[in-house]
Amino acid sequence: MKRITAPDITAMKRGKMKIAVLTAYNFHIAKILDLAGIPVILVGDSAGMVEAGMDTTLQVTVDEVIYHTRSVVRAVRRSLVVADMPFGSYQVSVVEAKKNAVRLVKEGGAQAVKVEGGKKTCEAVKAVVDLDIPVMGHIGLTPQSVHKFGGYKVQGKGRAEAKDIIRDARLLEKAGAFAIVLECIPAALAREVTKAVSVPTIGIGAGPYCDGQVLVINDMLGLNAPADGSEQRPAMPRFVKKYADLYPVMTKAVCEFKEEVESGKFPSKEHCY
Numbered sequence: 016m017k018r019i020t021a022p023d024i025t026a027m028k029r030g031k032m033k034i035a036v037l038t039a040y041n042f043h044i045a046k047i048l049d050l051a052g053i054p055v056i057l058v059g060d061s062a063g064m065v066e067a068g069m070d071t072t073l074q075v076t077v078d079e080v081i082y083h084t085r086s087v088v089r090a091v092r093r094s095l096v097v098a099d100m101p102f103g104s105y106q107v108s109v110v111e112a113k114k115n116a117v118r119l120v121k122e123g124g125a126q127a128v129k130v131e132g133g134k135k136t137c138e139a140v141k142a143v144v145d146l147d148i149p150v151m152g153h154i155g156l157t158p159q160s161v162h163k164f165g166g167y168k169v170q171g172k173g174r175a176e177a178k179d180i181i182r183d184a185r186l187l188e189k190a191g192a193f194a195i196v197l198e199c200i201p202a203a204l205a206r207e208v209t210k211a212v213s214v215p216t217i218g219i220g221a222g223p224y225c226d227g228q229v230l231v232i233n234d235m236l237g238l239n240a241p242a243d244g245s246e247q248r249p250a251m252p253r254f255v256k257k258y259a260d261l262y263p264v265m266t267k268a269v270c271e272f273k274e275e276v277e278s279g280k281f282p283s284k285e286h287c288y
């Protein structure tokens with residue numbers, strides 16, 4: 016079985032093949048994605064929110080991404096594994112960016128890394144690409160900039176902002192990015208960006224004209240518990256499609272176990288030595 020590489024992903028655009036990308040943070044989910052033929056698995060810093068219950072991705076550390084990446088890499092035989100560079104790991108200096116990208120590859124086993132930001136991140140992108148580490152860009156709604164944006168809001172609605180996003184995509188391509196995530200931008204703008212660059216665009220909340228689509232695995236599997244102190248499950252962004260709703264299934268299983276332990280029904284004879 017041939018391992019998928021970053022150049023293979025770039026070539027999928029030339030071959031007019033749509034690219035399915037999902038996030039994964041642990042061995043078992045990564046195994047499902049790999050066996051299902053998902054070409055790119057992203058170990059996103061979204062782990063901080065969907066796995067660790069953080070409010071934003073900003074507290075996620077390089078060590079934490081390395082831990083998740085190692086778990087994913089152990090499961091994967093075929094998919095390309097891309098590790099997210101967390102907040103603070105590439106913005107402070109190009110030297111830091113290079114050191115942290117090397118750690119994600121050397122200690123995590125990632126085949127590529129992802130960074131957020133356009134023009135201001137290009138120097139770091141080029142430096143990491145020059146180390147022969149493939150880099151995926153990420154523009155539009157970049158969650159690490161949530162405080163600057165004042166929330167998780169659609170980006171690129173005005174023409175000036177839209178022009179900046181197109182410019183950023185071109186700069187990332189020039190810096191050597193092998194693919195670019197477009198998050199939460201109008202579909203028409205995503206189409207313009209997709210036409211403007213030769214590398215694939217991977218949309219999340221960016222409509223159907225991107226070269227590929229990415230979703231956070233917990234969102235698409237319905238693995239989202241109510242937030243602290245609430246009975247209500249959190250509202251999903253409009254762009255999420257739930258392909259399954261596992262939270263109630265898991266809750267039912269756990270409640271059944273509790274009842275059976277309390278009533279003495281479990282363990283029965285078949286579970287005893």
Ligand code: KIV
Pocket residue numbers: 038057058059060061062099153196219229230231
């Ligand atoms: O961290 C993440 O999961 C991401 C995707 C949403 C693109 O950046």
